[in-house]
Amino acid sequence: xxxxxxxxxxxxxxxxxxxxxxxxxxxxxxxxxxxxxxxxxxxxxxxxxxxxxxxxxxxxxxxxxxxxxxxxxxxxxxxxxxxxxxxxxxxxxxxxxxxxxxxxxxxxxxxxxxxxxxxxxxxxxxxxxxxxxxxxxxxxxxxxxxxxxxxxxxxxxxxxxxxxxxxxxxxxxxxxxxxxxxxxxxxxxxxxxxxxxxxxxxxxxxxxxxxxxxxxxxxxxxxxxxxxxxxxxxxxxxx
Amino acid sequence: xxxxxxxxxxxxxxxxxxxxxxxxxxxxxxxxxxxxxxxxxxxxxxxxxxxxxxxxxxxxxxxxxxxxxxxxxxxxxxxxxxxxxxxxxxxxxxxxxxxxxxxxxxxxxxxxxxxxxxxxxxxxxxxxxxxxxxxxxxxxxxxxxxxxxxxxxxxxxxxxxxxxxxxxxxxxxxxxxxxxxxxxxxxxxxxxxxxxxxxxx
Ligand SMILES: [Zn+2]
Ligand SMILES: [Zn+2]
Numbered sequence: 001x002x003x004x005x006x007x008x009x010x011x012x013x014x015x016x017x018x019x020x021x022x023x024x025x026x027x028x029x030x031x032x033x034x035x036x037x038x039x040x041x042x043x044x045x046x047x048x049x050x051x052x053x054x055x056x057x058x059x060x061x062x063x064x065x066x067x068x069x070x071x072x073x074x075x076x077x078x079x080x081x082x083x084x085x086x087x088x089x090x091x092x093x094x095x096x097x098x099x100x101x102x103x104x105x106x107x108x109x110x111x112x113x114x115x116x117x118x119x120x121x122x123x124x125x126x127x128x129x130x131x132x133x134x135x136x137x138x139x140x141x142x143x144x145x146x147x148x149x150x151x152x153x154x155x156x157x158x159x160x161x162x163x164x165x166x167x168x169x170x171x172x173x174x175x176x177x178x179x180x181x182x183x184x185x186x187x188x189x190x191x192x193x194x195x196x197x198x199x200x201x202x203x204x205x206x207x208x209x210x211x212x213x214x215x216x217x218x219x220x221x222x223x224x225x226x227x228x229x230x231x232x233x234x235x236x237x238x239x
Numbered sequence: 240x241x242x243x244x245x246x247x248x249x250x251x252x253x254x255x256x257x258x259x260x261x262x263x264x265x266x267x268x269x270x271x272x273x274x275x276x277x278x279x280x281x282x283x284x285x286x287x288x289x290x291x292x293x294x295x296x297x298x299x300x301x302x303x304x305x306x307x308x309x310x311x312x313x314x315x316x317x318x319x320x321x322x323x324x325x326x327x328x329x330x331x332x333x334x335x336x337x338x339x340x341x342x343x344x345x346x347x348x349x350x351x352x353x354x355x356x357x358x359x360x361x362x363x364x365x366x367x368x369x370x371x372x373x374x375x376x377x378x379x380x381x382x383x384x385x386x387x388x389x390x391x392x393x394x395x396x397x398x399x400x401x402x403x404x405x406x407x408x409x410x411x412x413x414x415x416x417x418x419x420x421x422x423x424x425x426x427x428x429x430x431x432x433x434x435x436x437x438x439x440x
Pocket of ligand 2: 297298299300301302308309310311312313
């Protein structure tokens with residue numbers, strides 16, 4: 001199999017040489033793939049316009065030893081709705097960065113691919129202050145790091161769950177508490193996100209509680225990635 | 240496990256850090272330099288050192304200059320009310336070739352790139368904001384590359400300038416997404432400048 005076709009979301013690109021780019025994409029069937037797109041920085045290139053981060057594409061790839069080569073690209077969604085809005089664009093990039101950090105090359109994770117496509121779609125269609133936080137929680141769960149939200153991670157008690165500790169990966173009761181405090185509203189919201197009520201949770205208006213969930217989800221995923229995510233809240237931090 | 244002696248490997252490593260030079264090219268250039276005549280190599284080294292010493296950034300627009308201000312900033316025939324914002328000084332050369340733009344420039348020395356952790360404060364954006372009022376700028380044309388980073392930068396500028404009485408526009412039509420501005424031909428770039436659209440956050 002030297003050529004293969006797949007659908008993909010472009011996660012990021014790196015300049016390569018004079019006019020090429022390395023394109024990192026999350027494919028549906030082949031996992032995270034790194035491929036060279038030749039000549040895309042020349043403005044006459046037709047490939048280039050379709051291979052920017054956030055783009056959803058159908059690609060034909062040639063398998064190479066280290067890097068694959070992009071031979072054809074059909075746009076499925078150019079993410080123009082995201083690219084016209086600073087907040088949506090940075091939220092989208094924050095999701096891409098987490099996917100890039102949480103996954104390894106060529107390991108198929110079709111569920112992660114589908115979640116990413118779904119979350120970018122939700123963002124384009126209207127967005128929600130919870131899109132990124134909810135996506136991080138779902139991504140953690142999908143990769144086997146679902147936060148414990150039912151009982152204390154230390155003693156197993158289901159009462160007075162007042163703190164969230166990323167080191168233990170979940171809630172803590174008042175007597176075991178080592179992590180920072182979490183509000184009961186945020187706990188309920190996180191349970192809805194991971195308990196099959198995502199759409200309802202996303203409809204929640206922006207509030208201190210949605211910010212709290214996003215903050216906790218970000219810290220939790222940063223712990224799994226073992227590094228800070230650079231794109232998260234860039235303009236909230238610096239405005 | 241380098242097959243080269245340390246000085247040669249050091250040369251290859253330095254060359255490999257240059258933009259557009261991969262490991263193989265670095266090796267080829269290094270071996271070429273080692274075969275070259277002493278005086279040729281000395282001339283190259285001297286040209287680099289002198290250029291680095293003499294050339295600096297324009298104090299006002301961060302274009303490459305050999306005085307405090309670049310020739311465009313000192314040219315009184317340029318329209319001060321129009322300011323074109325670009326990522327790199329080489330983009331000025333591309334835009335100047337079109338002959339369409341008669342205003343002045345501001346070089347950001349890069350673009351906002353959230354995934355690389357490059358935010359507004361790492362670029363010359365504060366310097367841009369402090370120029371606008373004293374120079375009575377009425378329109379800021381954002382000519383960043385048609386890439387995600389270029390888009391983020393443009394939208395950020397639209398937001399940062401939204402409270403001022405300044406029109407913020409972006410070149411667009413005809414410039415294929417994903418390309419570098421410096422590769423655009425004059426006609427396409429000229430049309431894109433004329434067909435710019437207003438940006439609103
Ligand atoms: Zn406990
Ligand atoms: Zn200048």
